[in-house]
Amino acid sequence: MSAQEASMLGAIGLDERAERLYTDLVVHGAGAPDELASRCGTGGAETRAALAALAEHGLIAPQREGSARYSAAPPTVALEALLTGRRHALRQAELAAAALAEAYRTAGGDGGHGDLVEVVAGRDAIGHRVAQLQAGAVEELLALVTGRYDVVRADATGAETAAVERGVHYRVVLERQALDRPGAAAALFEAMDREQQVRVVEEVPTKLIVADRAAALVPLTEGAAGGEPVALVVRAPALVRVLTVLFEQTWEWAHPLGRDDEAVTVGAAPAGEPDGVDRRILALLLAGATDQAAANQLGLGLRTVQRRISRLMSLARAETRIQLGWQAHRRGWVPD
Structure with missing residues (x-):
C-alpha cells in the first residue's frame, strides 16, 4: 500500500507522512523540524517535505514570524476550508462530465441515443468497463458467471473489493462448471467471507453484470479460439430491466452455496414446483372461486389456502392475483 493510499486524508491531497505529522502537531503541540522528525519517526528530508505540503494546504504555520517552530491550524477551520474546495471541484467535474456526455450524444447524430448501448471490443477494454461498473455501483451488483472462457479474472483490478467495502451488495449465480476451475473454492470462500450471496445452477444463459439496475454489461462473443x-x-432503461429480469429468474431457480469447514456445500433451491393441492387451488381461483370457496371445496382451512396462495405468489414473483394467474399459465402449473 502506498503512502497516499494509507492516508485517511488522501482525498484532500495529504499522504500518510503529512497526515501523521499534522496529527502529531494537533495532539502534542508545536515543534521544530528536527523535533517533529524524532516524534514521528521520519527522516529529516521527509519531515521537511511533509511540512511544506502542510504549509501549502494552510494546515500549519510558524508559531510566530521568524520562528523555526510550527503549530497546527485548527482542524475545524483548516480542514473544512479544504473540504469545501474539494466539494466545489467535484461539482465542477460533474458539470463538465454532463457537458461532455451531452456533446457525445450530439456528435453521435442519432437523436441522443448513442450512449445507451455501447459496443466494447477486446479483453482490456471490457475489463475496464467491468471495473467502471463496479466502481460506480452504490447499492447492488448482480452477476451471472459461466464456466466457459474468462474475459476478466475475478477482482483483477480491486474494484470488487472496493465496492464491497463501500457497502455494495453482491448477488452472483455461477454455472456449475465454474466450480471445477482451479482455485474456485478459495475464491468462493473469500466471497462468502465478504457476505456476498452466491448460488449455482447447471447452466446460466449468458455472462452478465448489472450495476444498480441502471447499467449492464453482456458479451456478444466469448473470444474463443484466439479471437477478441x-x-x-x-x-437503455428498458433493456437493463430485461437483463435484470433474466438475472432474477436465474437466481430464483439457483441453489445457494454454503461452506462446511473447507468444503463447498450446495443447498436446496429456494424455488420449487407447486404440489397437487396448490394446483387445485390455482385452478379454482382461475375459475373465479373465492379463497373461502376454494377452502370449502378442498376441505382446507381458509388460512391454509391463503398461506398457500401467498407462497405461490412468492414463487411466481407475482404482486397481484392477476399476475399469479398469468405466471401459472406461463409455467404450466395449470392446464390451458
Missing part, C-alpha cells in the same frame, strides 16, 4: 471478445454496455 466483444461485449455490450447497456444503459
